[in-house]
Amino acid sequence: MAIRHKNKTLSTLLAALFGGLGAHRFYLYGKKDVWAWVHVLALPLSIFAGFIGALVIGLTPDEKWDAQYNPQSGRSSNSGWAVILMVVVTFALGSTALIATIARAFDLYLTGGAFG
Template sequence: MCNALPVMNQHKNKTLATFLATFFGSFGAHRFYLHGKKDKWAWLHLVLFPLSIFAGFIGALIIGLTPDEKWDAQHNANSGRQSNSGWLVIILVVLTFAGGATALIAAIARTFDLLFTGGAYG
């Protein structure tokens, strides 16, 4: 008779994944946390660093706004635990949205400065 135990996967914390995407998403930290070192998209973040700043913000919004049930089905199917995200995830989503909007407005303003004034204001 075989007494094999079910394989338990490591529980992926949604709050930690959102934090990593918010503050270190431009380096692909959230993708390395979720998918490991073999994730090609995470390595692409490191290669395309300036563009991946916005990708990190978008990743943080997607992770933070994913319902806990869907998160667990995708990342914690065999962990034996359930996620229970609290207010910290909401605060991180708000900070991500504010940071992303600020970065986007700054990029648009700098582009217009370069295009229309030749960079006279910076």
């Protein structure tokens, strides 16, 4: 039975888009991964964890990625510019979401939510 090659670009995309649901963890580790199910159960915090996961996956060097996830697949990863663009977009979305969350928290704390 051939070992399935795990694609770094697809993992980064799954973490960026569906990281809050743990899609990247299900792809990498399967349905028995406990942390993937924690993502599903704790969705609001998991969205930020998904953004961080996308950054970590996307910034992992291809050689280290292959050593960890594809040791016997017989193929090597060549992620290219697509991963870098996903990392930049993920960083922009994640930082925007974080700033919006902090602003809303201060709005609720200081004004009781008077501005929205």
